[in-house]
Amino acid sequence: MTQDSSPAAETRTSDPSTRPASDPAPPPHVKPGMSKRKKAKISRGIQYAILLIALALVVIAADWGRLAETFLNVDVALDMFPEVITVALKNTLLFTLLGFVLGLALAIVLALMRLSSVGPYRWISAIYIEFFRGLPALVVFLVMGFGLPVAFPGMGLSKLVVIMIALGLVSSAYMAETIRAGIQAVPKGQVEAARSLGMSSSRAMITIVLPQAFRIILPPLTNELILLTKDSSLAYILGSAVGGRELAALARAEIVNSASLTPFIVIALCYLVITIPLSYLSRVLERKFGDVGTKS
């Protein structure tokens, strides 16, 4: 537009202050193309076409008969009940819950250590978090599963305790960072107000900061619980008696028995039965508390 040779444009560029308000700018010299509505229509059309082609390819290419036979064998599925609920689902929930409780407790300590004014606390916490966040959960399970009984032979650690410790160690590293971020997201003025009223710094942390931090991090914490639910499936590598099987271990056993992959579909649905309500809960909590941190 600055290349415009009209006198009005020249006046404008040479001295902006003299531009009279009544002088309308000349229309830009752009050829009228497609309307916005027409462009949107074409774009939508292309997107639907791609979707339909992809679906068609899947339908044509897949061998539905064999798929159904392998994954949707009703007899095999029915055979899994009621153990899949009474033992496996129950154990998955139990492992997850124990791991989460231990992980959360550890994570709070780690987060406070990370924010401590004592250097060694900060370093220990940082090293711990980097270490356990960097390791695959599988490795932690193997090391804990076979290492802990060797390290503490006299204590007769049950499988449940080992699983709880492994899950707790892994999840605490992630949750510690979440909690630290939550604590730091609480407006500084909240602490100042608490301190100005005579609260000690630990009192302010417990009464004012942590409750607000947890409101802020409830959605990511719920997320962590969902991840932990799935991580609990790693317990199968420790091997368990029949009564100690969780969903993944049960599925593996059933696959061997039935020569069908249907058990995977069944436990997949069981996992979804746990995680979808949690996702929903996370969204509800986010709507309710998600904006707490931005208010003073």
Added chain:
Amino acid sequence: MSTPTGDTPHPPVACETDPAAEAPATGAHAAGTHAAGSPTTQASPAEAPARHRVDRTGEPIVRITKLAKSFGDNEVLTDINGAVHRGEVVCIIGPSGSGKSTLLRCINLLEVPTSGEIIVDGQSMTDPDIDIDAARTRIGMVFQSFNLFSHLSVRENLTVPQRKVLKRSKAEADRVAEHNLERVGLSDKIDASPASLSGGQQQRAAIARALSMDPDVMLFDEPTSALDPELVGDVLNVMRSLADEGMTMIVVTHEMAFARDVADRVVFMADGIVVEEGPAAQVIGDPQQERTREFLHRVLHPTG
């Protein structure tokens, strides 16, 4: 704000005074040769506000000696000295960045001074062995951004500190909370959540929270700066009635009309030093220093 209410005996604010015209007469060095001596000591009866008489002979409740504060290489406060007596209302004015908020925050040690001493009610706040939490309970503070505890109701905002810090019983804390909410005109909001209140209501609740600790001194850090203009009056009225009740108040503010009408003394700060201080009517109505005049002119005539 620039319109004086005119119920005070002294001449209206220097709105009509052209600082440029008066500069040669008194000059920037006028204070040094000021015949009447230090303006801080000349609170003559005629100049004192009618509401109450401040006894400035005894030991001051807040004494600041040679206070300095630096953030790294940045010196924010330099050699601040001053005293506030019981029942006195002191307003601190000055351009932003002049260190007035930092000075206020040094008094209850939210900022730790680099050097110097602050004594509140006979107790040295800067003494490293002081129980700072106990000392802070006697100094109420009101913040620019209210800082009500967002996860607690208004009632809990007022009662939780009393119970956790002063170890008051639930019944007593409730009674004190109700009394103080009544003082600020928010009795009907006792069970509301802070987020549901307007800015002015939040600030009044914050004042009530500070009052619930029965402080000897109240610090106000630009209490109306974050408010919509139509809500400023409510908060200032609460502060005015507090002053009338004899509360000792140190107020950092940009509300010149409030400073002139309510303050016993006004302190003008710029670049980390006290440039001028004295009776409110004098500092705002007849400033002696060029920088004070310039600042007041800009505040009272923002468009020039």
